[in-house]
Amino acid sequence: xxxxxxxxxxxxxxxxxxxxxxxxxxxxxxxxxxxxxxxxxxxxxxxxxxxxxxxxxxxxxxxxxxxxxxxxxxxxxxxxxxxxxxxxxxxxxxxxxxxxxxxxxxxxxxxxxxxxxxxxxxxxxxxx
Numbered sequence: 001x002x003x004x005x006x007x008x009x010x011x012x013x014x015x016x017x018x019x020x021x022x023x024x025x026x027x028x029x030x031x032x033x034x035x036x037x038x039x040x041x042x043x044x045x046x047x048x049x050x051x052x053x054x055x056x057x058x059x060x061x062x063x064x065x066x067x068x069x070x071x072x073x074x075x076x077x078x079x080x081x082x083x084x085x086x087x088x089x090x091x092x093x094x095x096x097x098x099x100x101x102x103x104x105x106x107x108x109x110x111x112x113x114x115x116x117x118x119x120x121x122x123x124x125x126x127x128x
Contacts, residue, residue, distance in 0.1 A: 001049075002038035022086060024049050071109040072127040077101070 003020070005012045012020075012033070021029040024047040031037050044050035053059040067075070077100040085093035104110055108128040116123035 001032070001044060002036070003032050004036065006033060007036050023047075069122075069125070071107075071113060071123070071125040073107050073109055074104050074113075077104050 003012045003016060005016075011017060017029070017033055020032065024032075024044075028039070028043070028047045028049075032039060041050055041052055045052045051059065081093075081097050081100050085096050088096060109123075109125045112125060113123045
């Protein structure tokens with residue numbers, strides 16, 4: 001994968017500079033956009049931008065199983081914190097995280113997670 005535009009005196013368009021930075025991190029974005037390095041699939045996988053798997057369907061099924069076993073309200077709060085927090089100042093993002101944590105602290109799933117931990121068993125989340 002490469003962004004050769006800077007080598008031609010241009011910038012990637014359609015949000016390439018912003019999307020790459022958010023998806024792959026600042027270091028990878030600078031390496032690809034400023035230096036002009038092309039990166040291979042191994043680098044993309046390490047950065048979280050690609051998945052190398054001999055059996056992508058099995059990997060997807062395992063991921064789906066892991067997600068299905070999780071606490072839905074906590075998962076939703078985590079997604080919300082990541083998506084909304086990345087556009088906030090650190091102080092505001094920390095406040096958002098704290099607010100979301102407070103909201104899920106009263107859920108049945110949180111109580112189940114704590115009980116399961118102390119009883120040394122897998123939790124049984126219900127989404128409530």
